Amino acid sequence: MSSLGPLKASSLYFTPLPPSHVVQPGKETHGRYMLTIPWNRVSGWGQPKIAARQDLTFDPLAGVLQYAVTCFEGMKCYKTDKGDLRLFRPNKNFDRLKRSAARLGLPHDWDNDELLELFAKLVALEAPIVPDTDGSSLYLRPTLLETSEGFGIKEDAYAAEALLYVATTLNLGQGLYPSSDGEGKGIKLDACKEYIRAWPGGTGSYKLGANYGTVNIAKKPGYAMSLWLHGQEDFISEAGGMNVWIIKQAADGFLEFVTMGLENGIVLPGVTRESIIELITDHGEGKKDFPLDGMPKKVRVVQRDIPMSEIIESLADGTMKGMFGCGTGVVVVTVGGIQYQGKQHTIPSNPLIKLLRDTVTGIQRGKVDEGRGWSFKVPEWNVEGKEGQDEERVVV
Known part of the structure; x- marks a missing residue:
């Protein structure tokens, strides 16, 4: 399956949070922004947008609702002692998302470097809320789903329309972090x-x-x-x-x-x-x-x-x-x-389990250099843009 339009980070539209932005009750631990990228079989990947986190709407017969045509990844962004943001082996997650998408007949032909650039901009915007304590992180959930009507048996297995989006939240899994600290944990x-x-x-x-x-x-x-x-x-x-x-x-x-x-x-x-x-x-x-x-x-x-x-x-x-x-x-x-x-x-219990945990988290936070380049440093992205609801194109 191929698409006409490639996924391009250079076409990003960014909408800053308006001065009136208020976090909805019960969603205080979620990120403020989300990334969305539409796709269809005729034109390929549409324009990426980063804007305030918001609800999504679908046709009642969309493939994601009728047949659970959706796949996702789990990724984390970490803040180092110096305030840098880090992603752990992001291309591994992107490749696995492609594999899952292909299994479902969803688009899976993007350039990982282009997607990583968009990811980096999203998490850079959330830098103020990314925690820096041991065991804490900003969790990223890239999700790909079929938005076109998926009711009944189709002519072929492939979706007509899809959406790739990334939402974030804080500290998924943090409650289990102390389990490797010693006997009885x-x-x-x-x-x-x-x-x-x-x-x-x-x-x-x-x-x-x-x-x-x-x-x-x-x-x-x-x-x-x-x-x-x-x-x-x-x-x-x-x-x-x-x-x-x-x-x-x-x-x-x-x-x-x-x-x-x-x-x-x-x-x-x-x-x-x-x-x-x-x-x-x-x-x-x-x-x-x-x-x-x-x-x-x-x-x-x-x-x-x-x-x-x-x-x-x-x-x-x-x-x-x-x-x-x-x-x-x-x-x-x-x-x-x-x-x-x-x-x-x-x-x-075995102290080597804690050694493994400390090693992996040390690599993720840039404290431990494993010599393989697994920790990706997120570039800073200081957006100077007007406030309000109007979309502003960001040249990258």
Whole structure:
């Protein structure tokens, strides 16, 4: 699928907040601005606009409403001690959004550099509200959805009209941040057998809106998230919306960081997951030292299925050395316990989980240089423009 008009940051229209702008009650933690970019099959990408956060309207038969034709990304903007704004590996999120969009028949042909320029301008406008404390951030939710009528079986799978927009909010996942700080801080998971999040050949590896609608209904009181299971062996996959790892002592003396592979399409290829794999693998293979001190040399990453029976057995024989989840929202969180088949299983804490969290957050905030250029510094954007509702074109 191709479009006539490319996505161009140079055509941005910016509308400053009017002097009369008032934050609506209940939305005090949301960003003030949003970015919108329309698309259609005839002319391609339309004009990007940054203006005050506002409601969206759709036709009652729009594909997003009738068939959940929507995908999204989770990204964060961090403020450093010097006041700089940082994004963590944004092109990874843009590539994953393209992959999800293609799965739904939505446009997926933009230039990442053009989109990043628009993102940078949006977050630069929100610089005054981006927090700078440890564990805090401005969360960005780029969302792509079908706005054209999607009722019934269409001639082909592709949308006629779509909208890409970015809204922001503060501190998603901050409440779970202390879970890696030490003994007894870990979150509790309920190993869920009543609901199935994803299956081989399905859409579990894509970040589709429909994949996350069952998360809350399945979660049981007293548990932070559901631990999703699949197959007759009760293999673990994700917990809530995050990738899951176990730390095991191998017979050859290596410490293994084990997580489910991507080959069967059940789990999301997380950006945090990929980053942890690269950091540990390069360290274990002697290619590049782990950014912070404390990671053993004899470590390796293993990607394979993990049945619940293995977790229970490794707890009994002492080879289980910890368990954690990772993702944009939570960064890295310790799993302290699992409920499975009516029994509670306590997972030992491991200081390496906090080391991972501190390393990733240090990179994200520009405090730790991992030598790979993962932290993108957002350029300042000081807009001198008239106040009011009239749109003003910004030459970039």
